[in-house]
Amino acid sequence: MKIAVLGTGMVGRALAARLSGLGHDVTVGTRDPQATLSRTEPDGMGNPPFRTWATDHPEISLAPLGEAAAAAEVVVNATNGSGALATLEQAGAEHLAGKVLVDISNPLDFSQGFPPSLFVKDTDSLGEQIQRAFPQARVVKTLNTLNADLMVDPASLGAESSVFVSGDDAAAKATVTGLLISFGHTDVIDLGGIDTARGTEMLLPVWLRLMGALGTATFNFKIVR
Amino acid sequence: MKIAVLGTGMVGRALAARLSGLGHDVTVGTRDPQATLSRTEPDGMGNPPFRTWATDHPEISLAPLGEAAAAAEVVVNATNGSGALATLEQAGAEHLAGKVLVDISNPLDFSQGFPPSLFVKDTDSLGEQIQRAFPQARVVKTLNTLNADLMVDPASLGAESSVFVSGDDAAAKATVTGLLISFGHTDVIDLGGIDTARGTEMLLPVWLRLMGALGTATFNFKIVR
Numbered sequence: 001m002k003i004a005v006l007g008t009g010m011v012g013r014a015l016a017a018r019l020s021g022l023g024h025d026v027t028v029g030t031r032d033p034q035a036t037l038s039r040t041e042p043d044g045m046g047n048p049p050f051r052t053w054a055t056d057h058p059e060i061s062l063a064p065l066g067e068a069a070a071a072a073e074v075v076v077n078a079t080n081g082s083g084a085l086a087t088l089e090q091a092g093a094e095h096l097a098g099k100v101l102v103d104i105s106n107p108l109d110f111s112q113g114f115p116p117s118l119f120v121k122d123t124d125s126l127g128e129q130i131q132r133a134f135p136q137a138r139v140v141k142t143l144n145t146l147n148a149d150l151m152v153d154p155a156s157l158g159a160e161s162s163v164f165v166s167g168d169d170a171a172a173k174a175t176v177t178g179l180l181i182s183f184g185h186t187d188v189i190d191l192g193g194i195d196t197a198r199g200t201e202m203l204l205p206v207w208l209r210l211m212g213a214l215g216t217a218t219f220n221f222k223i224v225r
Numbered sequence: 226m227k228i229a230v231l232g233t234g235m236v237g238r239a240l241a242a243r244l245s246g247l248g249h250d251v252t253v254g255t256r257d258p259q260a261t262l263s264r265t266e267p268d269g270m271g272n273p274p275f276r277t278w279a280t281d282h283p284e285i286s287l288a289p290l291g292e293a294a295a296a297a298e299v300v301v302n303a304t305n306g307s308g309a310l311a312t313l314e315q316a317g318a319e320h321l322a323g324k325v326l327v328d329i330s331n332p333l334d335f336s337q338g339f340p341p342s343l344f345v346k347d348t349d350s351l352g353e354q355i356q357r358a359f360p361q362a363r364v365v366k367t368l369n370t371l372n373a374d375l376m377v378d379p380a381s382l383g384a385e386s387s388v389f390v391s392g393d394d395a396a397a398k399a400t401v402t403g404l405l406i407s408f409g410h411t412d413v414i415d416l417g418g419i420d421t422a423r424g425t426e427m428l429l430p431v432w433l434r435l436m437g438a439l440g441t442a443t444f445n446f447k448i449v450r
Binding site for chain 2: 123157164189190191192198206207208209212218
């Protein structure tokens with residue numbers, strides 16, 4: 001499939017590399033490709049600059065957000081949550097219409113320090129905000145409950161764990177579930193409509209505290225039943 | 226140990242019966258024992274009246290909240306979340322002082338129907354509200370993330386799953402962890418201070434949606450790592 005991954009951080013890179021490795025035609029979308037490629041310093045999280053990664057992945061192209069989205073069948077929102085709506089606006093509602101829009105972002109608010117709180121929760125969710133803002137996109141919320149490495153290689157944990165999908169479009173969820181299975185996910189739980197993203201986005205607070213208690217981000221939820 | 230279980234619903238009954246079965250001296254606390262025993266109809270959840278259950282558990286006594294708490298070393302808050310603070314107030318701060326106070330309640334708000342939202346979340350929690358209201362109690366939040374039957378018999382799931390403890394008092398957490406292990410819990414994760422109850426209370430929204438998606442309440446979270 002032709003897939004656009006919007007976002008050049010660790011989540012975007014992990015998804016783009018994995019999808020490309022599986023044979024998909026992947027373009028990473030960013031606001032200003034020139035600016036993205038011109039950075040030579042590690043980002044705020046200590047990750048190597050994008051151009052280092054891009055050099056290692058010559059098969060993955062970089063394009064402006066709108067161009068990347070326009071050409072894709074599936075668009076992945078791998079931005080940070082606080083910038084998600086603005087990024088998608090820049091990608092263009094007309095380029096998202098009819099597309100499967102995979103939303104991986106979390107509504108984290110770091111303004112009061114760590115751990116972050118959520119800027120939308122409980123009676124609404126970022127997934128729903130995105131679906132409302134882009135009513136012609138077929139939004140599927142998934143993969144926001146585990147770290148980037150495990151998103152694309154859950155088998156590395158050595159035991160089965162679970163991922164969730166939320167969305168109003170059954171065919172879009174089936175497409176996304178197929179991609180998740182191709183990553184190695186063996187327990188994909190369909191929670192229902194996009195409003196169920198309230199549940200998975202509200203997993204972040206315990207996820208963050210588990211990371212602190214366990215001293216690692218290499219863990220995932222398994223729903224034992 | 227002498228243990229008071231405050232609450233006569235399914236959670237209170239399950240905890241009281243299991244603790245008694247393990248040899249503890251258990252008293253169930255309720256606002257008005259006479260009124261509790263006089264009910265002959267099933268409760269709003271369709272559970273048999275308390276006196277039916279009490280007849281099957283003659284070794285467990287029933288007492289007013291204050292009397293039950295006063296005599297106990299460990300007090301279990303098994304009320305519903307919306308009534309928790311008022312119930313504990315009636316039990317009496319002086320009867321909770323110095324005690325291990327196990328808080329199992331969830332801040333569920335059913336005023337807008339199902340699924341409920343949370344009346345406190347993210348930047349505060351019911352566990353913290355209880356600790357602030359009763360500063361001399363040694364509050365440990367736990368067991369609020371799974372159903373009553375699994376709380377006291379997790380092995381019935383047939384595979385290991387996880388429970389969490391949150392609290393500011395290390396000795397109180399050790400006492401509670403010992404009780405959890407005696408129930409059969411083999412993966413008790415200490416998340417840290419009582420403020421980490423924000424994380425576990427915010428698991429309820431996904432728990433409720435999982436119950437809908439899976440068609441059962443017989444499931445639990447396992448943290449795979």
